[in-house]
Amino acid sequence: MTPPLTDDNRYAALKDKETAKGLPFFLGVTSTGIFCRPGCPARLPLRKNCLFFDKVQDALTAGLRPCKRCHPLGGQHRLLEALMADILEDPSKDWSETALQAKGYSPTTLRRTFKNHTGFSLSDFVRWVRLGRGEKSLQKGGSVINAQLDAGFDSPSGFRSAYSAMFGRPPANTKPSTAAPLSIAWHETPLGRMVSIADEVSLYMLEFTNRVKMIGQVKRLYRLHKRPIEAGRTAISEQIESELKSYFNGDLTAFQTPLTLTGTDFQKQTWAQLQKIPYGETRSYADLAVAVGNEKAVRAVAGSNAKNGLALIVPCHRVIAKDGGLGGYAGGLDRKIALLALEGVEIKA
Ligand SMILES: [Zn+2]
Known part of the structure; x- marks a missing residue:
């Protein structure tokens, strides 16, 4: 410690x-x-x-x-939580920046603060919630036109192209399904907000909200699991929240939350090896390549590492350069330094 x-x-x-x-x-x-x-x-x-x-x-x-400048009580935080709740309540309303500015929101809150807080731009968030509505309607066996209206799109072609871009298939190809939705929730940590996606059984994603590729991870989950994603908390979101708290307090060295890993066989194999790196220890990409049984696969291993959607739990922050230097980190190097310091690892400058 x-x-x-x-x-x-x-x-x-x-x-x-x-x-x-x-x-x-x-x-x-x-x-x-x-x-x-x-x-x-x-x-x-x-x-x-x-x-x-x-x-x-x-x-x-x-x-x-x-302080009125840095809002230590999270003034922005509450404002944005309320805004997100309103959007989730009725995504088909006018949530354009112009409409929201007319309601008194500042442009900075709507752009930078929203993005920092949720990991999505406001317009992405609104579109994403709308498409989620459309997806749900289709999965219940509704017609494409009803789905379009539920999603708050004026034009069939606009709905079709936004839907296809998000789910990788046109709305007409969506078959009814009774799959339960996945729940998305946000968690405060000392290193910034994280977003989790979970159902009642396992955790599918855990990421820092400001990670650039985060939206891509969400889309991938949508596509591969074909389940709508809704805001909400499950027993698993609560479990990961409490484990995050213990981890950042230095009281937890191994996460117990059950996981569903979404990736290719090779990626899953790499992630399984990553999970074997103990708390407070590091490995190089070359070590990892040997562990997956192909010492030449260093690049492929690094690629899988970067696609990991379960930050901290699949501990890619414990992978460093061969010379003992820091190497990269999709969540940002400051975070990697802080995580390794928390785990008591000394890094060569
Ligand atoms: Zn201040």
């Missing part, structure tokens, strides 16, 4: 605002009476005016007020 951070370490970590973002504590400022998230755009106060809190509640009970 890494020793607990001292307040001086925490203060030092705040100096670089970019890397400070997402650090798991709150900064109280005695001279102004406010408290902030690490990485707040406001100027870093003098060390003597700083207090550090592990929990929001502690900062509040110390009589401090939340």
Whole structure:
């Protein structure tokens, strides 16, 4: 276990605002009476005016007020949760940026903040929820025109092309199915929000929301499992949320949540080997290639690694360069460093 951070370490970590973002504590400022998230755009106060809190509640009970610039209580977070809930309630309404700005949403909230928060752009999110409605209607045996209307599309051709792009088949080819939907849920972690897709039996996806390829992973799940995806929580979403909490507290070294891996046989084989790398240890791509039984397959192994849709659980952050350097990470190198540090791994600079 890494020793607990001292307040001086925490203060030092705040100096670089970019890397400070997402650090798991709150900064109280005695001279102004406010408290902030690490990485707040406001100027870093003098060390003597700083207090550090592990929990929001502690900062509040110390009589401090939340900063209006960095919203340590998650003001944006609640606003966006409410917006997403409204969209999910009735995706066929006008959710264009123009309509939402007329309701008082700021353009920054709608673009950057929405994307950071959910992993989707607002327009992708709306389209995706609409297509999910259409898919559900088709799976219930409804006609294509009803599906189009349920999805809130004005034109048959618009619906057909958006639907085909999403599901990889035209709406007319969708056969009725009684498959239960998969549930998508979001989870807060000290390294940023994650999104999970699960049913009542197993977990299908776990990703950081700002991962570039995340939307591709969602589409792949749609296509391969042919099940609609809805916002909601299952017993499995709750299990992974609680395991994430323990993992980031340093109390959990092996995830127990049951998984459904979606990929080719080779990818699955690579992921199975990845899962054998113990907590706190690392391997190189070359080691991994040997483990899958083909030392020449280094590139293919690296490719499978990048397609992994179960961040942390299939621990591709434990794969580093052969010379002991960091190597790459689809979730961002800062996160890889933080994850390896959490697990007590020292990386050559
Ligand atoms: Zn602040």
